[in-house]
Amino acid sequence: MSWTLVRVDDRLIHGQVVIAWGGRFAPSRIWVVDDASAANPWERELLASGAPGIEVTVCGVAEAAAGFEAERARPGAAFLVVRDLAAALALREAGAVFPVLNLGGLHHAPGKTKLNEYVYLGDADRAAARRLLALGVRIEVQDVPASPARPLAELDPSVSA
């Protein structure tokens, strides 16, 4: 079973991941793939504490790509969360093959334009999205399981140009 959710979310571990998606799929493991967090022991401990009862691994892109296929064969469900589309692209280009990428939260920041209440994209985000789409990754915009999933290209046709 393993990979049930591969998600872009700038909040990393938080309520939507642990309660909404976690309530739906009951993951045994969550991988937080974030180079900055992985380099900070205190941050790793905080992220692990945010999902009681779930094994949390905080690691960098290279380590996650190396362990991606082995995780696929493990029993139970697993989630993977990255901070932004650039990290998702780095993970894919490092060898992790995932057919669907959930775009669950990229909040407002200067220079970014609004797609909906929880997704704002800038030029770098769009460039990464285009590359992911070209690699065959389907990008679905969806914050929680109870909301409909919409293709990113439907909300922002410029990414498929």
Next chain:
Amino acid sequence: MSRVPALVVMHADLADALLRAAAKVYGPVDDVEVLSNEGLSRGDLERAIDEKVARWTHGGLVLTDFWGGSCHMCSAVAARGRGEVVVLTGLNLPTLIDYLHNRDAFDAPVLAERLLKKGQDSIRLQRSQPE
């Protein structure tokens, strides 16, 4: 003993609503700040919380909704290295009212321990009684 300040950080407009409800029971509420996580990235929420707790000279309480949510996680980051700033999750109305009644009587760490117990004790089951 100086008053222990509080910042209530919650999803949507829950913090505002909780304060309004508390005012109905306790009376006018002052010296409590509120913050919503709505529309904020993790970094922006951390900064917003940090700006408020940085003004506290003798510590204070950050009161959040649930453990593991962005309000809690970002509050934990803002409280890091500030020993007298304590983060409490699972805030409910009885606990908020207990804070208002006791914020001038204890320092922040002691008050936080009191509120932890108050919050846990306040969740009770009213079983149906035979007619």
